[in-house]
Amino acid sequence: MNAHPEIAADPLTLYDAALRSRLLLGTARYPSPAILAESIRASACEIVTVSLRREAGGGRAGESFWSLIRDLGVRVLPNTAGCRTAKEAVTTAQMARDVFETDWIKLEVIGEEDTLQPDVFGLVEAARALCDDGFKVFPYTTDDLVVAEKLLDAGCKVLMPWAAPIGSGRGVNNAFALRALRAHFPDVPLVVDAGLGAPSHAATVMEMGYDAVLLNTAVSRAGDPVAMARAFGLAVEAGRLACLAKPMTPRDMAEPSTPVIGRPFDGVG
């Protein structure tokens, strides 16, 4: 995908990385490894999320997946998905650093099963422990402004608020809260993580001024994941460009776009 010149001159900085793409893509639930690889290429993303899971003795599932991802030449952002306590999340992050050889971690501490809502208390506790241990933490959080403050105090340099519950595809549930976060932290990289279902949702949050989006299910469960990956890549770029271009202010009443002066028949009859 050829970036617009404005976009090429507007890199995204997340911790120590300068990135051209503002789309982060998950690697789960694709129809096949080949479609996963092709979707990553089509999206032009530079960061993909990965996880750690138990391996049966003699199994090779992990090895073949890791080989596929390494061949794509993208950065990996390991997650702590499924962890329900700060302790579980910290131990999982430490194992991830050992296996993936990166100090980046997408920190998830899940507090409730139906919504997969973050346990924000455990999240802040784990974030503090991991930041103190040298991790570069990407916390998956709610849109709560006070929790965001606590995560920054803990040492996080990036925040990843949800738009809606993981895998729901609902789009932005609380635009007011996301706008408030953006306004309150103008200099903190903010990545909308979870709940986006359509490219228009991604464009919307980028137009709000969000720095990037992270999504998985909206691409992997689409009828054509490769085409949808490209659609999201384009939407994220369009949304960013629109944000930089400063959208017009909405009005309540109509205003003619065609000049009124010189209208034919004006004053006739």
Next chain:
Amino acid sequence: MRIQVNGRPREVEATTLEALLRELGFEDQKVGTALNQEFVRDRDREKIVLHEGDAVEIVTPRQGG
């Protein structure tokens, strides 16, 4: 010795974490390990002695969102 490996009870011969990985066929794979919920780094596995009832986690890369 009876321990738990990835949540399942298992009778093993190994007395160290390093030896356990060999016994279970992980010797040539990149894995992450924890003992009783505490992380054990790659280079420390040789020194970690297993005891009856220990809980070992062995994880590898997988798809994630």
